[in-house]
Amino acid sequence: MTTVTTTQPTATSAPWLQNNNLLGFFFMLPAAVFLVCFLTYPLGLGVWLGFTDTRIGRDGIFIGLENYIFLARDKVFWLAVFNTLFYTLIASILKFALGLWLALLLNENLPFKSFFRAIVLLPWVVPTVLSALAFWWIFDSQFSILSWSLMRLGLIDGPINFLGDPTNARISVIAANVWRGIPFVAISLLAGLQTIPASLQEAASLDGATHWQRFRYVTLPMLTPIIAVVMTFSVLFTFTDFQLIYVLTKGGPVNATHLMATLSFQRGIPGGQLGEGAAIAVAMIPFLLAAIMFSFFGLQRRKWQQGGQD
């Protein structure tokens, strides 16, 4: 009986439907066409453009490493590399520390817990450019609400020049980035916290573990795999950040907040030097690869810890 029903479709349907490889090929086709045309090909093209002197409206010719030699002697480029690393390092540490703290708070028995969880994620949902505009207004040199509040409290005498001074500008953009990034870290880590069995915590506290000991020896080890993945994503997003800087400072004052992405845009699109812009973008790839390798080993370790087979 079963043999009759299973052989029936073989006779009626097209033979390619029975071949897994052919079927897989056809099912993959739409996604593959998109990704090859608009992701893989541009990635290769970007590397190629980095070796040419292409400008907007004029095809370039191959000039070897000239762009990279020029960049290696360019102080602004090295400043942008330093800024990017500094920005990524400080913002990621702050996002991790504050995000973990917020996740631990949200994991407690709070009234209106799900409401708080929903509200906390808002900064991450709202378009970055639009919330950055709000920060631009908050960091206004004359009418900043922060300056006004601090002056009212008697802590400072005059308004702070948030975005006009190199050090202040760096702190301000990092603060805005941390504000936007905390929810992602917190909510992801909260999901990780919720998978830790309560019985482990109870057992530890019955054994006389203090709050700190329970956090250090139970929560943190259980959370490490997720922390590795979340922070890799966070580092990748921060390292390639563009929107926030573009809105708040456009790289100024005196290039103090130029990141590699904003420098690449400035040289490539308004400056018209597509080749040089592409070279700056390509210079980001080694850093990204390092972060991705880190993520890969983080994932591996997690599977091994859980005793998974693949």
Next chain:
Amino acid sequence: MTSTTKIQPDVLTDNAEGMSYLNRLPRRVMVLYLPMAVFVFVLLFPFYWMAITAIKPNAQLTDYNNYSPFWVVAPTLDHIKYLLFETSYPGWLWNTMLVAVCSTFLSLAASVFGAYAIERVRFTGSRPVGLMIFLAYLVPPSILFIPLAFIVFKLGMYDSKLALIFTYPTFLIPFCTWLLMGYFRSIPFELEESALVDGATRWQILIRIILPLAVPGLISAGIFAFTLSWNEFIYALTFIQSSENKTVPVGVLTELVRGDVFEWGSLMAGALFGSLPVVILYSFFVDYYVSSMTGAVKE
């Protein structure tokens, strides 16, 4: 010591679960409620500031001596009226909506087939393809926009909404495929086997069995993809020139900011209205949204 004795009755009546009886109330206030209040205040203040600025008359915006900046006397709708009737803002909203909906649907359609093929058809090399999808997800727009601008120009799509509809799937497809792979994996294989035994083709299995079961996953992926394309900035900034084709983030930044005189009221109204659609969508589907965000991380 006195505080603990005072709080005792409260602790006794506290019927919270677990070990919360160990926490005394003052300690709970200091360790839990106070930091939580600070977090919520800091995370929400920019939105409040946005909203209050959008309805403040111009005179109050810069006069902190006579008016408290935290409140508004005699709110006005002038900024919003200006935004809606004297700028191209409604057009930008429409463009953003159109681009986000089209690219989300394109990406979802491509991702459903891709994810099903990788997860269930198991063609030769499906594992490496799955890994490549994950790696594609990690390629940031900031290193792709220059070559993409080159391609868009060569294809004659420069300064058209089509350019955005075709380039947004580059970050949406990897994400949606990755997420849907996780969902398809959770659907029992036995359902497919029994359908195969009953004589269903792969196509029928996908349409009649897998898709209806994966509806929550589709909603999660769809909402997240919609938000991502609504928030996209660098491609829209690079590929679009004319005012009538701009999206909200680009339009607000490039056209409402003029010279040195900032019209903060209309600027903040623009930011507020540009955020509302995603916030409303998010508020209806919080759980789907959270599950797709954490799902992408956990897989």
